[in-house]
Amino acid sequence: MEKDRGEADVEIPVGLVHPALLEPYRPRFFLQDEVVTDCEITLDAQHRGIERIMEGIPVDKCNIITERICGICSCVHLWNSVRVVEKGLNIEVPERAQYMRVIINELERLTSHLIFFGHALEIIGHETLAMRAFIAREPFMIMLGELSGNRVHYACPIIGGIRPRCNPTDDLCAKSLAQLQPATEYLKDYADRILQDAMVMSRIEGVGVLTKEEAIKYHAVGPTARASGVSKDWRTDIPDFKHFDWDVIVLDDGDVKTRVVQRVLECLEMLKIVEQGFKNLPKGEVRTTGWKLGKMPITTCYHEAPRGELYDSYGLDEKGNVRHYKCRTPTVTNLGAMEVACLGEHLTDAVLTLASCDPCLCCTNR
Amino acid sequence: MDYVNFIISTVVLTVVALFFGPVFLGIERKIQARIQQRIGPPILTPGTWSILKFWNKKPFTPNSPMPSLYHALPPVTIVVVLVILWLTSPEWWGLPLSLATLVAIVGIMKFEEVMYVVMGSLSRSILSVTMPYGDVVKGAVTKATIRRFFEGQSAVRFIKHITIASFPIYIAIFIPVVIARSIFVQDVVLYQGSFLDLHPILFTVPGFVGAIVYFVGYVAQLNDYPFTIAKAKGDLVEGAPLEYGAHARGNYYILRGVWMFVLSSLFVTLFFGIPPVVDFSSMVGVSQLVMHVLLTFMLPVLVSVLSAFGPILTFKQLYPVSFGFTAIGVFGLLLAL
Structure with missing residues (x-):
């Protein structure tokens, strides 16, 4: 109901x-005593006009700017923007580059x-x-720094592959694999500690419940939706992930605890993917050459950002400049669900409920 | 009454409280930091050097309908809570009107609690209603009749907190009263013997139960984690004290430190039988004061550990926790009978 x-x-x-x-965002809570009976979230206090900046600039520059949409999920923004061109101009990506894109993305x-x-x-x-x-x-930040040269903006994917500095040596792969083991153990212990803490x-x-019906109605995406029983993960549609054996984590309860548990279990799947990536990393080139930029109709790509569905769409003119760039990040579609999830909760729990949907306003107000 | 000793005792106890109280803040932060695998600040920084820093900052006028009263609340409350410390000192036991009783002390403790309600009512920070942002515009939800500041909500929560979370400490205070069969501080102390021949109430079964309940009440009185719902960072930022800046912020930190010291001192007096005696004429007198001060460190250290591992309890958890420990306190009272 x-x-x-x-x-x-x-x-x-x-x-x-x-x-x-x-x-910066502005939730307004409407209360009876301290129970939230309505909530309204307002955005755009830090609008940067990134989509407007993209208009008419070379696609390579555009891709670098897409990475600046967010500091937490920078790789997926860049990757999805690159995928638009690769899809629109039928550019092949070498298998080793596909692996590295996945590894960097999952570490992120x-x-x-x-x-x-x-x-x-x-x-x-x-x-x-x-x-x-x-x-x-x-440890994961250190690993990202060693693999890509940067801890935050990795600038890994480029059109047709990955940047050569993100091509790891065998020694670096072995080192990263060795680092993965203790980091995984710590993460598991940490997750156990959270889940066993009675307080x-x-x-x-039982706090901040978002039912499956509400999640569908308000178009929740990503872990927020999957913790409410909605089985949708765009990674299952992306060919780069077909090399890996992993599961989509879907849980049913839809409360804050479930959203935490869902992410814990998802972390373990990511670690599986990264481990497989390092173990099975194929030899070969990391970028294709010989393709040419030219007129490209408006093309759309979806990806699974850490917070959910990411949408990028643009076309290219004859000179390879970007036209009609459009981006939609997960939080903007999660907002309706966030408002509904905190209804009926104590004010303190309502703020927690909003946070449990993991909003990223940097992406949303791009 | 020896007025010279009376004045010396009062001044010395005030100095001790004003020095050690703020040090407790540093100890609390340091222990929490070490538990969180951080280095943490030097012990004297949060409670001592930062207060000197705040006092030297440019005066700050709070957004308040009565800024002077808002600023006056911490210093006034410091004096009021110091009265509790003074009343537990032997020099003050002889005062008329039965002031040196635990009933009077509980009454004075209420002042500190109500002060937060007043504080919350007098503060209007920019972080909520007056944030320059177009909330009430065409199409926006407009259904509530009152737009409330964080501090106002904090005041509402403090009223609930006073009603519920104060029970444990009051029950615990009266366990020594029942054991000693007297509401006078003097009788409770003398019941436990002299300093060189102590039989602390803490080491009896009802006394131990009372000490546990007192500890929980102590944390609730300090509004420290996990009993910090009235000042919850997650929604109310800091609640009532939000608008304190510059010297007023320094005064507020002193209040917090002194309150910690006074409650710890009360615990040592009631449960160990060692009152804050100021007697520099003998080694026993000096040792008694040193021992008293050393034992006051016990509760802040325990609070630091509890706070590091406790999330904020909302009223959903606070009611059962408070009632549960109140029930344990009542059990302790029955044992004491």
Whole structure:
């Protein structure tokens, strides 16, 4: 049954500047006593006009700017933007480059999910576990730095492959594989610690429920939707991921705990993918040459960003300049679901519920 | 009454509280940092050097309907809570009107709690309603009659907090009263023997139960994790004290430190039988004060550990926790009978 948006006595507006929000957005909570009966989220306080900047610039420059849409999920923005050209102009990507794109992308997804744990636990007030999320995250950041040369903006995918500096030596692959083992153990212990903490569980269990029907109706995407029983992950449609054996994690309960557990289990799948990637990394070139830029009709690509469905679409003119660039990030489609999920919750839990949907306003207000 | 000793005792205890109280803030932060595998700040930084820094900052006028009263609340409350410390000192036991009783002390403790309600009512930070952002525009949801500031909501929560979360510490305070069969601090202390021949209430079964309940109440009184719903960072940022800046922020930190010290001191007096005696004429007197101060470190250290591992409890968890420990306290009272 869908939740009612009821009457309210008190309104508490939160943000734009607020320690729990991390980025500027404006949720307005409507309360009866302290129970949220309605919620309205407003965006665009930091609009940067990235789509407008793209108009008419060379596609290579455009791709680099797409990476700047977000600092947490930069790789997937760049990759999806590159895929648009590759799809539109039928450019082949060597298998080794496909592997490396997946490895970098999944390591980035891991770091993103670990930020989520840190953020959610900070909001419920468990600073120790929040700090440990960042300790667990650090080995993956180091790995990304060693593989790509950067800890944040990796600039790995380019049209037709990957940048040569992201082509690891055998020694580096072996080293990364060796680093993966202790990092995985720490992550598993950390996840166990969260899930076995009775006080943490009492804060997140049964809170902020988003039913499957609501998730579908309000078009929730990504882990938020998958934690409400909606089985959709764009990675299953991307050929680069066909080389790997992994599962889409779908859980049914739809509360904050389920959203945490879903991401924990997803982290383990990512680690499986990364491990397979290093073990089976094929030899060969990392980029194709010989293709030519030219007029390309508007082409659309979807990808699975850490927070859900990412959409990029643009065409090229005769000179290879970008026309009609459009990007839609996961959070903007999750907003409706976030508003509904926090109905009926205590104000403190409502803020936690918003955070548990892992909003990224940097992407959304691009 | 020896007025010279009375004044010396009062001044010395005030200095001790004003020095060690803020140090507790540093100890708390340091222990939490080490648990979180961080280095953390030097022990004197959060409570001592930062207060000096705040005092030297440019004066800051808070967004408040009564800024002077808002600024006056921490210093006034510091004096009021110091009265609790003074009343547990032997020099003050002889005061008329039965002031040196635990009933009077509980009454004074209420002042500190109500102060937060007033504080919340007097603050209007820019972080919520007055944020320059177009909320009430065409098409926006407009259904509530009151647009409330974080601090106002914090005041509402403090009222609930006073109602619910104060029970454990009051029950625990009255366990020594029942054991000693007297509401006078003097009788509770003397019941436990002299300093060189102590039989602390803490080492009896009802006393131990009372100490556990007192500890929970102590954390609730300090509004520290996990009892920090009225100042929850996740939604209310910091709640009532949000608008304190510059010297007022320094005063607020002193208040917090002194309150920690006073409650710890009360615990040592009631459960160890060692009151804050100021007697520099003998080694026993000096040792008693040193021992008292050393034992006051016990509760802040335990609080730091609990806070590092406890998430904020919402009222859904706070009610059962508070009622549960109140019930344990009542059990302790029955044992004491």
